[in-house]
Amino acid sequence: MFLNMRKQYVLIGLSAGMLSLALFACHAGRNNPGRIYAPDMYYSRAYNSYSVNLVYADSMSSRLPVPGTVPRGHTVNAHELLPFNLPQSDSAYAVSGQVKNPLPVITQATLEEGQRLFNIYCAICHGEQLDGQGPLYKSGKFPVQPANFHLPQYLNMPEGTMFYSVTYGKNLMGSYASQLSERQRWEVIAYIKSVQAKDLAKGTDSTAVAKK
Ligand code: HEC
Structure with missing residues (x-):
């Protein structure tokens, strides 16, 4: 006890x-x-993006790009020597036919790359023959007819309009701006236009055939 x-x-x-x-x-x-082992990582020596900055009169640390500069990976519209940036509000500009493919040269390799990308991203709806008979549409699971690029309305469509629709989407077709870079979108359009050029060379008969 x-x-x-x-x-x-x-x-x-x-x-x-x-x-x-x-x-x-x-x-x-x-x-x-x-202890802080890497103080530079905790306390940035650079200005933080949204911090107040007394160096500039408007006190903003985030600066706008210098006017006229072209961000890396963006194309320069060779025809106008302007940065190629087509904002959504510029649809009229795209449709007017003033926007041209800015790729300086379109070679066989450009078209082959365009075809490769088209078959990956677009053919599921538009079909490898560009006739709007892609497997997704033919399966009956996609409710509207994807564009048949052999029809006159698409044969005559300005490439700027195409670029605009691929960049921002059109009705049930989504935007491809995040999947394809500007250059790649122009390569795909160059490919579509090269196929259409063969239709146009054959004359109106073939477009009438393709129509039905
Ligand atoms: C999910 C199916 C689908 C895919 C994938 C698709 N499209 Fe489309 N696309 C459509 C449909 C549907 C239309 C018709 C839109 C309309 O006029 O209502 C269309 C229309 C278009 C047009 C005509 C635009 C206009 O202004 O009338 C172009 C050009 C086009 N597509 C290009 C492409 C390209 C290039 C790709 C690949 C990067 C692609 N599409 C991928 C469904 C698709």
Whole structure:
């Protein structure tokens, strides 16, 4: 009995000691944030994007690009020597036929690349023959007829209009701006136009045939 009591006191004493140690540890931890191994990563020397910046009169750290500069990966419209950036509000400009394919030269390799991309991204709806009979449409799971590029309305469609529709989407067709770079979109359009050029060379008869 006596021994048991002593054991109990020892136990109580030990746990009280551990508790105070634990509490002390927590307390100490709260005051001491520890070591920072890479202070440059915690406290940026550069201005943060949205931080106030006293260097500029408008106090904005995020700056707009210098007018006339072309971001990397964007094409320059060779015909106008302007950065090629077709905003959504510029649909009239695209449709007017002023927007031309800015690729400086269209070689066989350009067209082959355009065809490769077309078969990956577009043929599921538009068909590898560009006749709007892609497997998705033929399966009956896609509710509207994708454009048949052999029809006169598409044979005569300005390439700027095509670029615009591929960039922003058209009705049930989504935008391809995130899948294809500007260059790739123009390569695909160059390919479509090259196939259409063969139709046009054959004359109106073939378009009448393709129509039905
Ligand atoms: C999911 C099916 C689908 C895919 C994939 C698709 N399209 Fe279309 N596309 C359509 C449909 C449907 C239309 C008809 C839109 C309308 O006029 O209502 C269309 C229309 C078009 C037009 C005519 C646009 C206009 O202004 O009338 C072009 C050009 C075109 N597509 C190009 C492409 C290209 C290039 C690709 C691949 C990068 C592509 N499409 C992928 C369904 C698709």
